[in-house]
Amino acid sequence: MSFLSPTLKIENLAKEPELVQDHLAEENRYARGNFVARWCVPINGKMYRIEFDHGTTSGRRMIWVNGKEIIRRDWMFKLVGDDSFKIDNARCIIRVDPAPGFKYEYSLYIDGRPHKQYTEEQARTLKTWLTVVDGVEYRVVLELDSLNVFINDQLRSEMGDFVDGGTDTDFEENGVKFQLCARLGSESNGIRHSLKVNGEIIPEVSLIDLDEKDVK
Structure with a gap:
């Protein structure tokens, strides 16, 4: 996934000159709302939100994972290049490349694969529901x-119970009752999975859609 900062649009440009953030107090200068790129990444069954701040005036680079600051580099004279880090043994790289018009492109790689390719591959091995x-x-x-x-x-430890045509796995969280159902389908469809929450069927969501949402 590679994109230009969403703030670099004509309608978002300030009408009056603004000072760079380096004049602010440190606790305000490093607020998470200043990021220029964000990705959601599924790694080992868990979802991670990665946020990146690129100070093109100060040379600052900062990376947050699920709201926790993991990298801070100040006064970097080279504004393009790579920053690498690990999440649950997966090697991640954020790459900054120059773009036309004195802009920058931000790309994320996980275990050597671009974010979009990695997410699409993970989507074939995971089922996800939101409620x-x-x-x-x-x-x-x-x-x-x-x-x-x-x-x-x-990670949950509950085991499934055999029922007619498949298994049901029941678990509870904060008084909310979940039931994960697995049923044998046709030879082409294989096993079908569905989720009930407090007795109601919950629609499955795709990891691509989750990439547009905040990870809590």
């Missing part, structure tokens, strides 16, 4: 190869 109950968002992820189940990135 909100009493104002609390729950994200349920099923790893198809290991059959591990995660709720909001926490």
